[in-house]
Amino acid sequence: MNILVIGTGYVGSTTAMVFAELGCNVTGLDTDEHKIQQLKQGALHFYEPGLEDLLKKHVHSGRIRFTTNKEAAIQGNDVIFICVGTPSRLDGNADLRYVKQVAEDIGQMMGEYKLIITKSTVPVGTQEQITSWVQAAQEKPYPFDVASNPEFLREGKAVEDALNPDRIILGSNSKRATKLLESLYKSVKCPIVITTPRTAELIKYASNAFLATKISYMNELARLCDEMDINVMEVADGMGLDPRIGSSFLQAGIGYGGSCFPKDVSALILAAKQNNVQLEILDKVIHVNQTQYAYLLDKARERLGSFANKKLAVLGLAFKPDTDDTREAPALRVIERLLNEQAHVTVYDPVAKLPNYPPYDVLSVCADVEEAMLDADAVILCTEWPVFKTINWTDMKRLMHQPNLFDGRNMFDAQDMNAMGYYYQGIGYGD
């Protein structure tokens, strides 16, 4: 089967790879000439373990090709996956301008039947909107279907998640589309849920919001654990053994970030408001998340007296390990606050770069952990990169001005760090 994937970011590139692995001929289309040039060489324009190797394999075998030529790409493929971004607008709603552009392009350029499938995360009702955008752009009424097939991959684990999904959600109200979609996914071994497009769209938001809720619940519980002198990780271990609760997403820390949870929780709250329903739990989920980084900084400020003229080393910029993505990363909020309070800030991340806009553009990422920690009054650890476990913390202590470690990801054992002479504070470790 010939497949067109529109948008070659995290989701688009991964989707292209999945269908090439399933034996389809895939075309990846993007408006960004630079990304397409890189992809044509088999080089990925973002960091995602394992994905580049698979892309290279399929680019070299000719299973995947990349282009910026919309017309040829749309006319040459009957199955089209929309994988463009749906960022937050200022009011918190999803910005559908890229999806609309793609729908209009398809409407204008199609010359025969197309199955249009939305993988981007889009609000309930978008399938109907896409249908009307395509129709409005058509010169002749060629037949088409629009289906919803939300994506559930995690950054850093995109290959694993996309090749072995927990479930495939197919939202379709056309028999022809459902049949085509089922045949596309026939060799994937996981439950396939066939439902309406609106239900599929809501399943995506409801899933992300639920996971975000688990995290904020644990983060709030961690604050209680600090007061009660209880280790929140032991509480999580005990809770997680109950299969009704499950052991994943119970890790307390400095809060969730990324390109999905923050925007999707806000978009769901707004969608509910527009339907006269207030999702009060989710309002609190956001509040806890937005104050969690400050909770860790309060502990650090208390210890140091103030941040003014102190040297603070921030370890980890990415919103989670194994990605270079810093969208909504808690580390950025930490850095901004520290700079506002006149601290000298150094930063180290093994992969991610600092944004090139204020206030971050005054800093640069250190070449190594040693450079970041030299003469530091404290370390604020924001991302649990495995490489931080391999640091020789005893040697590092000698480099520091004061051995204070504030661990926003609960990576280390408090007793071990204390034994090495560190003043150590995690989140929800007790005192």
Ligand SMILES: NC(=O)c1ccc[n+]([C@@H]2O[C@H](COP(=O)([O-])OP(=O)(O)OC[C@H]3O[C@@H](n4cnc5c(N)ncnc54)[C@H](O)[C@@H]3O)[C@@H](O)[C@H]2O)c1
């Ligand atoms: N990143 C994730 O882990 C993830 C996981 C599941 C779902 N999603 C959802 O999938 C969607 C895409 O996310 P992403 O992280 O891959 O986005 P991204 O920003 O990394 O990539 C989007 C790509 O679309 C391209 N694009 C924009 N307009 C275009 C157009 N008119 N024609 C062709 N290409 C165009 C951009 O140049 C960019 O390369 C979003 O809705 C997101 O919420 C993301």
Ligand SMILES: O=c1ccn([C@@H]2O[C@H](COP(=O)(O)OP(=O)(O)O[C@H]3O[C@H](CO)[C@@H](O)[C@H](O)[C@H]3O)[C@@H](O)[C@H]2O)c(=O)[nH]1
């Ligand atoms: O117990 C936990 C688990 C995660 N996080 C944080 O939560 C954020 C999101 O992590 P994760 O969900 O692993 O990464 P994403 O790539 O954002 O993936 C989420 O968002 C994607 C985009 O919608 C979905 O496809 C995925 O299913 C969903 O997990 C990160 O900042 C993590 O540090 C915690 O603080 N504690």
